[in-house]
Amino acid sequence: MPFIPHTEADIAAMLDSIGASSLDALFDEIPVDLNCAGLGGIPPSLSEMAVTRLAHGRAAQDGFYSSFLGAGAYEHHIPAAVWQIVSRGEFYTAYTPYQAEASQGTLQLLYEYQTMMASLTGLDVSNASLYDGATALAEAVLMAVRANKAGVRRVLLPDTVHPRYRAVAQAMVKNQGIELVGVPFDKASGITDLAALEVMAGEAAALVIPQPNFFGALERVDALTDWAHAHAMLAVAVANPLALALLKPPGLWGEGTQTRGADICVGDGQPLGVPLSSGGPYFGFMTARQALVRQMPGRMVGRTVDLDGKPGFVLTLQAREQHIRRAKATSNICSNQGLLVTAATIHMALLGPEGLKNVALSSHANTRALIDKLVSLLGVERVFSSPFFHEAVIRVNIPVPDVLRALRAQGILGGYALGRDYPELADCILVCATETKTEDDLEQYRQQLERILSRRNGRDPSVPPCAYK
Amino acid sequence: MSIPADLKYTKTHEWARLEADGHVSVGITHHAQELLGDMVFVENPTVGRNLAAGEECAVVESVKAASDVYAPIAGEVTAANGSLESAPESINKDPYAAWMFKLKPSNSAELDGLMNATSYAAHVESEAH
Numbered sequence: 001m002p003f004i005p006h007t008e009a010d011i012a013a014m015l016d017s018i019g020a021s022s023l024d025a026l027f028d029e030i031p032v033d034l035n036c037a038g039l040g041g042i043p044p045s046l047s048e049m050a051v052t053r054l055a056h057g058r059a060a061q062d063g064f065y066s067s068f069l070g071a072g073a074y075e076h077h078i079p080a081a082v083w084q085i086v087s088r089g090e091f092y093t094a095y096t097p098y099q100a101e102a103s104q105g106t107l108q109l110l111y112e113y114q115t116m117m118a119s120l121t122g123l124d125v126s127n128a129s130l131y132d133g134a135t136a137l138a139e140a141v142l143m144a145v146r147a148n149k150a151g152v153r154r155v156l157l158p159d160t161v162h163p164r165y166r167a168v169a170q171a172m173v174k175n176q177g178i179e180l181v182g183v184p185f186d187k188a189s190g191i192t193d194l195a196a197l198e199v200m201a202g203e204a205a206a207l208v209i210p211q212p213n214f215f216g217a218l219e220r221v222d223a224l225t226d227w228a229h230a231h232a233m234l235a236v237a238v239a240n241p242l243a244l245a246l247l248k249p250p251g252l253w254g255e256g257t258q259t260r261g262a263d264i265c266v267g268d269g270q271p272l273g274v275p276l277s278s279g280g281p282y283f284g285f286m287t288a289r290q291a292l293v294r295q296m297p298g299r300m301v302g303r304t305v306d307l308d309g310k311p312g313f314v315l316t317l318q319a320r321e322q323h324i325r326r327a328k329a330t331s332n333i334c335s336n337q338g339l340l341v342t343a344a345t346i347h348m349a350l351l352g353p354e355g356l357k358n359v360a361l362s363s364h365a366n367t368r369a370l371i372d373k374l375v376s377l378l379g380v381e382r383v384f385s386s387p388f389f390h391e392a393v394i395r396v397n398i399p400v401p402d403v404l405r406a407l408r409a410q411g412i413l414g415g416y417a418l419g420r421d422y423p424e425l426a427d428c429i430l431v432c433a434t435e436t437k438t439e440d441d442l443e444q445y446r447q448q449l450e451r452i453l454s455r456r457n458g459r460d461p462s463v464p465p466c467a468y469k
Numbered sequence: 470m471s472i473p474a475d476l477k478y479t480k481t482h483e484w485a486r487l488e489a490d491g492h493v494s495v496g497i498t499h500h501a502q503e504l505l506g507d508m509v510f511v512e513n514p515t516v517g518r519n520l521a522a523g524e525e526c527a528v529v530e531s532v533k534a535a536s537d538v539y540a541p542i543a544g545e546v547t548a549a550n551g552s553l554e555s556a557p558e559s560i561n562k563d564p565y566a567a568w569m570f571k572l573k574p575s576n577s578a579e580l581d582g583l584m585n586a587t588s589y590a591a592h593v594e595s596e597a598h
Contacts, residue, residue, distance in 0.1 A: 149515050294510060294530075319530045319531065319532070319533065319534050319535040320530070324533075324534050324535065325535055328537070
C-alpha cells in the first residue's frame with residue numbers, strides 16, 4: 001500500500017492533463033542556482049526491524065532516573081486513557097484543521113479546550129494553542145505592541161522569566177524593532193524587585209509577569225498587575241497552567257475594585273498530559289481579554305448555528321490571518337498543536353478541576369517536604385525566602401556539577417544547575433518534586449546528598465559548613 | 470449602485486464630505502461595502518492622530534476579509550464614530566451615513582484633487598473589467 005497520496009501514475013496523468021512534460025518543468029521559473037542538488041547526509045534506508053532496534057538502543061541510553069528536574073518541563077502522571085483516546089484515528093491526524101468545518105469533531109474538541117483554558121486562566125477568550133510556551137510569550141509581546149495605540153515598542157521582561165523563553169522572545173521580536181528590557185530580581189526573595197521596576201518605569205507597552213517564576217517562587221502578581229496598569233501597560237502573565245488550578249487566575253490579578261486582571265496569559269501546556277519526550281513537542285497556550293481578541297494570533301474556534309438552527313463549530317475571526325491579509329496579517333502563526341491539545345483536553349476532562357488541584361497540591365507538598373529534608377543537611381541552605389509552588393532553589397557548599405554528577409551515578413536527576421543562566425547563582429540548584437515522587441524517593445535524595453556532601457566536606461576541611469545546622 | 474453627487478471619492482473606495490464646520494467626514498463607499506460583505510468590526514484611528522494623504526489609518530473587517538482604509542487627504546483626526554463598534558452593520562445599511570472618522574484638513578484644497586461622482590463611477594466601472 002502506498003503511504004504517499006500521489007502515485008507515479010497519478011502524477012503522470014496530472015502532468016498529461018495540463019500538458020506539462022515533467023514535474024521539473026512545472027518549476028522551471030525558479031532560477032537554476034537556487035535549486036538544491038539533493039539532500040546530503042541522509043543515510044541509506046533501514047528495515048522496520050532495524051529501526052526499532054536502533055530506537056530502543058537510543059532510548060536505553062537515556063537511562064531510568066528518579067527525576068527532580070523541572071525548569072520548565074515537568075514529570076506528571078498521565079492517566080493511561082489519555083493517550084489511548086488520542087491515538088484514535090479520528091484524532092490522530094492533521095495537526096491543524098484544514099477544510100476546517102468538515103472536521104466538526106476536531107473543532108468541537110478545540111472549542112472545549114478553549115473553554116477550559118479560558119476558565120483556568122480567568123480570561124475571556126483562548127486560541128486553539130501555539131507551538132510552545134516560549135513562542136507563546138513572543139506572540140504575547142507582539143500582541144501587546146500591536147494593541148498599543150501610542151506605538152510604543154518596548155516591553156519589560158523580568159529576569160525571573162524562564163531564560164530560554166527570554167532568548168526565544170528576543171530572537172522573534174528584535175528584528176521587528178521591539179526592545180525587551182530586563183527587570184532585576186530581589187536577591188533575598190527571588191522575585192521581581194518592585195523598587196527597581198519603579199526606577200526604570202519609562203514607556204512600555206507591557207510588563208511580563210511570571211507565575212510561578214523560573215525559581216519556582218510566587219511573584220507579587222497583584223502589585224505587578226496594578227503597577228502595569230497604572231503605567232498604561234498591559235499585564236502579560238506567563239503561567240504554569242497546573243499552578244493555576246491552585247492559585248488566583250490571572251484574569252483576577254490586581255487589588256481593589258478597579259482592577260481588570262492580567263490582559264493576556266500565556267504558558268506551556270506540557271504539564272497537562274504531555275509526556276517529557278526528551279524536550280518536545282509540547283504546546284503553548286494563550287488567553288486574553290475580549291477587548292484584545294482581534295490582536296490575538298492563531299486559530300480560534302467559535303460555536304454557531306447552521307441554517308436549520310442546529311449547533312455547529314467554525315473557525316472564527318480568520319479575516320486577519322495570513323491567507324487573507326498576507327503581509328498585513330495579525331501574525332504568521334496560523335497553526336496549532338492539535339494532537340497535544342487533544343491530549344490536554346482529555347487530561348483535564350478526566351481529572352476535572354478538583355483532580356488538577358490535587359495534583360498541584362501534592363506537587364507543592366512534595367517539594368516542601370523535599371526542601372525541608374535537604375536544608376536540614378550540613379552544607380545545604382535555601383536561597384530565596386518567597387513562597388514557592390513546586391520548585392525551589394538550594395545552595396550547596398561543594399561544586400554543583402560534582403553534586404549533580406554524583407547523584408546521577410546513584411540514579412537521581414538532582415535538579416537544574418542555575419549557573420548557566422545566572423552566574424551569581426553558580427552554587428545553586430533548582431529542585432522540583434511533583435506528585436510522582438513518594439516519601440521514599442524524597443528520602444533517597446536526602447540520603448544520597450548527605451553522603452556526597454559529608455564525603456567531600458570531610459575530605460576538604462577548608463570548605464566551611466553552612467552555619468547553625 | 471449609489472454614488473451621491475455631493476461627495477468626493479478616492480481610488481481606494483473611501484468617500485469624503487466637507488461638513489459645514491470645515492471638518493471632513495470619511496467613510497467607505499456603497500461599492501466597497503458591497504465587495505466586502507457583512508461588516509463585523511471597525512477599527513478607527515485615535516483622535517488627535519495626524520494623517521498624511523493616503524496613509525493607512527483604519528481597518529474594516531467583514532466576514533470575508535479585513536481591509537485597510539486610507540486617509541483621503543491629510544489632516545488631524547478630530548472624531549471617531551464610536552457607534553460603529555457595536556453596530557458595524559450600519560456601514561452595510563447606509564454607507565454614506567455611517568461615517569468612520571472626521572479630519573480637520575491640513576489643506577482643504579486637497580479635496581479638489583479627489584474624484585467627483587462621475588469620475589468615481591467610471592473608476593468603479595473600469596475596475597470591473
